[in-house]
Amino acid sequence: MSSAVKKTDVKKVVLAYSGGLDTSAIIPWLKETYDNCEIVAFCADVGQGEEELEGLHEKALASGASECHIVDLKEEFVADYIYPTIATGAIYEGTYLLGTSMARPIIAKAQVEVARKVGADAVCHGCTGKGNDQVRFEGCFAALAPDLKVIAPWREWEMRSREDLLDYLAERNIKTTASATKIYSRDANAWHISHEGGELEDPWNEPSKGVWTLTVAPEDAPNEPEYVSLAIKNGRITHVNDEALTPYAALMKLNDIAGKHGVGRIDITENRLVGMKSRGCYETPGGTVMFAGLRAIEELVLDKTSRTWREQIAGQMAHLVYDGRWFTPLCNSLIAASESLAELVNGDVVIKLYKGQATPVKKRSPNSLYSEDFATFGEDDVYDQKHAEGFIRLYSLASRIRALSTK
Amino acid sequence: MSSAVKKTDVKKVVLAYSGGLDTSAIIPWLKETYDNCEIVAFCADVGQGEEELEGLHEKALASGASECHIVDLKEEFVADYIYPTIATGAIYEGTYLLGTSMARPIIAKAQVEVARKVGADAVCHGCTGKGNDQVRFEGCFAALAPDLKVIAPWREWEMRSREDLLDYLAERNIKTTASATKIYSRDANAWHISHEGGELEDPWNEPSKGVWTLTVAPEDAPNEPEYVSLAIKNGRITHVNDEALTPYAALMKLNDIAGKHGVGRIDITENRLVGMKSRGCYETPGGTVMFAGLRAIEELVLDKTSRTWREQIAGQMAHLVYDGRWFTPLCNSLIAASESLAELVNGDVVIKLYKGQATPVKKRSPNSLYSEDFATFGEDDVYDQKHAEGFIRLYSLASRIRALSTK
């Protein structure tokens, strides 16, 4: 038993419920383990897809939950979690666009809100004891509701496999459509889908075609490139191909377009927060295009020192989001720093999609520091080539003095 | 006149000579301007291509140089300048692999060595007064030979265009095959080629097909992917497709393979060191593959904190190399830090090349921290899922205390 939770203390639990095998087994297990406590199923709609939510309410009640709350967070997820993150430029360990990580704080927050509404004294999640998500959820719970008990069945019970769970449900005559074998472990939301397990467990295996679900293989993508235009205001995409769209709608549209061109696949062996490495394949089609668009405008509007600073914010934010530290003063500070710079990130960019690549090919901005007049050869008032001599002399003065002093 | 150089002080100048229009005009100009001084032409072979070097010796003498030194730096360039840089992971402003920047210090160093050998009292380069290269060259000269005078004709003379130069040569009856119009300004070496000018001056223009020279367009690349394998030892590529190769030979081979697949194109609007922005297109086919290979092995061998640190080194190194600060204590320190980590960067990686993309699809390392045993579900001695609870409690303790304190 978890040292933190006494079984008799728990009267009502809000469970982060997906309708999958794990959380279906958790409902009876919680009741048995925690003195027939009441279970309120909770599901955050962060864009994981209609089919994931279909029939969820009935299923939850059939499994023994007293209520089922499905909360639509799709627009808020994109507007208030994804945008502040991608504005910083955060990428975890060089490639991962933080799809699962960004969803955790908004889900945890909504789960706590349900817990407050129904007067629950505990929250429960179905994350395993080896992953990052347990840390992210529980880190958010600690920040938002330190008084709520947290139950993590995978760290408590003795079951270790899907077979164990199926046996557990069978013993209790609870029906499930789940099968014993499931090759990949997946997590989906509006921004991305992740894939782990199966042949991916060996980094010496190339991912097979069956891994990917949101994007076509580059080989199967159209032989003609497609161009998509983004209008960007204060670091947010406002229009796609000249159509004004909400944050979520823009992402959906770009997912559709980019997925057809095989854009947004990555394959990474990453450092989990809990100290081990894992290998995963992630698909972020629309997000990859959005990210490229923001960076393209930044090329025009950030000067050298500002851009370097933006990279430092990005590095901090990547770890913060990955590590589940969203509800912290550090996060507030990083976002404040980033939003200040994002005031400059305005303009238009055209991105070419072709066989897995998203390449910005045209970009312009009212805040652009680029000027053909300054960069090219002609005379101008702003830059006199003779100035360069003085610049160089002072810029290299420390080197010169060092060389002269040590001669 | 440059305030730093008195015309009568200069007796013998070593000129960084390419045989192009600019440096061809510089030879007579130097003689006229600096009291008929002696000109020693110097050309560094950093892999810019045979055709660039052909007939260079004769051409230099014909233009009025007393000697012409062509120094083969190809292997040293890759081994001692490129490798230490890419081991750090340095990328300038998100995309630029520093192809021109890395060549400057080795060229400057060799130029100084020639100056010492021939007893010159000045060095001269043909860089314009608006670019980075003048700063890089002169920064290296300041560090290596602060006593040598530096002559930068483009900052001194009144000529401003190719027409001006052609007129200048015509007036002196010096023959040249150069034409008045040259769309793009280019710089090539073993690692890359850069393109500036022409329609690229407007970032709202997509680069035309005529820009690129080292790589085919992704659309024109083979419809079948190709796999290339790299063996890596201490952060250096030792074998390509199981063939042991010198650093330069490996790069050449990869340039050839990757170029055929359209790999290694970038299009960037960057912050020049001199404070303005410029837009350039760069091709780094083999280098892009090398870079991806190193990062792939790092995924296996660097833990979370080491990788974060490696990114900080990369950020510093990118600016240092771009800014021409190679011969500084900072550079030594960065390389020492990076080489220490590179001792772990050993293994094999297979990279898929297809239509402009280089994707590592298989990777393994004797130093790998990844273990299927630890990452997956089964029991093990190393990681007990119950440990996670304690980890999470302490990891989120500050958040919990903050929440409790401010309730």
Add this chain to the structure above:
Amino acid sequence: MSSAVKKTDVKKVVLAYSGGLDTSAIIPWLKETYDNCEIVAFCADVGQGEEELEGLHEKALASGASECHIVDLKEEFVADYIYPTIATGAIYEGTYLLGTSMARPIIAKAQVEVARKVGADAVCHGCTGKGNDQVRFEGCFAALAPDLKVIAPWREWEMRSREDLLDYLAERNIKTTASATKIYSRDANAWHISHEGGELEDPWNEPSKGVWTLTVAPEDAPNEPEYVSLAIKNGRITHVNDEALTPYAALMKLNDIAGKHGVGRIDITENRLVGMKSRGCYETPGGTVMFAGLRAIEELVLDKTSRTWREQIAGQMAHLVYDGRWFTPLCNSLIAASESLAELVNGDVVIKLYKGQATPVKKRSPNSLYSEDFATFGEDDVYDQKHAEGFIRLYSLASRIRALSTK
């Protein structure tokens, strides 16, 4: 002549005027050099002291200025320039509290405002060509008024010494009370005074007693310590010894108290922005106490990651302020990041002043994360010692795996 300014272009100049020898000579020199242009004297009162301002108006007109504007910036200087800077924790090269640097942007801004009001077409400063201040002033002018011409007489004229200036004035029958010998070069404002020159030119010389002006020698300070209390709200000192004070008044009071105890002296050989080193002695009595007070509260309220981030902001801000980049997007971003954290910096601190030291000895905060309950030995709900095992196992997991893998 400066390449940037044609002499006949200048009709009206706003001169940053101090009444000292340099700027007194600049007035006639400007008129002679720039075709009898009109000179508007401008003096920013940033707390440099009554005696510096006394009779300034008359003196300026007597020297040939048509007007003299003295602008009181004392409160704004402390509130809007000093506080945002010290909230970040910025210290240049380990010791320098940026006293001169912080004053430059507010002075430049006010000077531009005067220039706009009087319809001037140029601004002029009396900074030498070897120091930082020319870069700071002109960097601010470039950001705020790129159309204004900038005149820097020390880089233009041939005079090089106080004697030269005295001769220049004598030739023109302009009276001055300045003497030919002035041991130290000083800059003062509400925050600090700097001293350079004299025996300080050799870092192997201990500063003599005559250097210091704002503080007594520690040896001459009282033999009894004095305690001063600060109340702090959002990173600002609101009360000193329980007395509510404006930002400027608080600083003045602390200058007085701390100066009597010899607090706030530093002696530094620093890297100037222009590439050379200089040695200076600085006195910042009240500022040192303020700085210590803010850091003391931070000890209570910032968690480990927030504090680390605050140090990164500090490092950036120190260089930004020193380098004169105040009016930039980077500065806005740094301040946004810092002010976000400063919302937590609330509380009281008691600082002991004794013989040159300012030591916080008591501190408390409503946002404190410190709790005797958690830190000491007893049982508590928040921290179970058994949690530590799990924490340690995961915290050291990468090391364990590395050790096991390489056995």
Add this chain to the structure above:
Amino acid sequence: MSSAVKKTDVKKVVLAYSGGLDTSAIIPWLKETYDNCEIVAFCADVGQGEEELEGLHEKALASGASECHIVDLKEEFVADYIYPTIATGAIYEGTYLLGTSMARPIIAKAQVEVARKVGADAVCHGCTGKGNDQVRFEGCFAALAPDLKVIAPWREWEMRSREDLLDYLAERNIKTTASATKIYSRDANAWHISHEGGELEDPWNEPSKGVWTLTVAPEDAPNEPEYVSLAIKNGRITHVNDEALTPYAALMKLNDIAGKHGVGRIDITENRLVGMKSRGCYETPGGTVMFAGLRAIEELVLDKTSRTWREQIAGQMAHLVYDGRWFTPLCNSLIAASESLAELVNGDVVIKLYKGQATPVKKRSPNSLYSEDFATFGEDDVYDQKHAEGFIRLYSLASRIRALSTK
């Protein structure tokens, strides 16, 4: 029972033994708990003082240990752990010179070596479950000897106070001279002593005189300052007052001199690695002087960018050492970076000690970049004041362009 250690697995334990109450009770407890296992007492002499080691051997055997190994690590501690750390400039959270932290890895390493020599299968320490030291020791054990079992009695047993321990020993008729009340918890070595507990538990209490043991109160220090000179070579102190001394001897001598002047006291509320805050008072008399000496030479020899980088290394190193990550690739990389810079840290410094302050007042270095010639007013070849104009124009060019573009 710790989940990681089965009681019957343990045959022979090496215990980090101090002779204090805790570790005296651990010996019988281990035997009772772990099936009468053999206990080898181990004590690292890191300069904690003669009195701490006196009679330790006899005491250990009397308590039931089979052997007692006292290992002299004093010189190695200073040379190989302290120097590499202070060369980086590492200070934890602004003030803490890492005295306890730096000792942990060398002790852990020596303890593992004893374990290997005597064929032990477990190591044991007396650290509490709320502190940093358990993480540091066990992190080092994980890196050096992942196969050894680790026993942490304070996390296993039910005792929670000194009374509990005294009762435990009394029940077993084991004599001890320990008393039930001990105001402060202390840790000492050659570099420092730490004090926690007692009135310090409330940060609103000023530390009382009884806290401090290594230094006199500034009020009680001599009324005359004392000057001490250090000769420094590659970042190491080689001579104190012109006397060549080993690293440890130099530290001892400086402890003696500086302690008399009240130098090296700090009072900090710090973030523990385990997520809570604690308040401690630390004395580092000689170390404070050494640290100041190294920084003084750096002022002369590091240029602006090198110094900034050195600060980044310092920030990383401070957390690494505090967090117990000594035996990691990250540590090797940080030290490599730092030692590269330390090659420049050569010279002499004179430090004034007076009433709690250590102030470098004279400094010189063969690698100095400071030159009176360059910094002062006269003409020189190296720096032409006219160069400054060009520098400023390019340095502020991005600001100018931004201002012009957005007008």
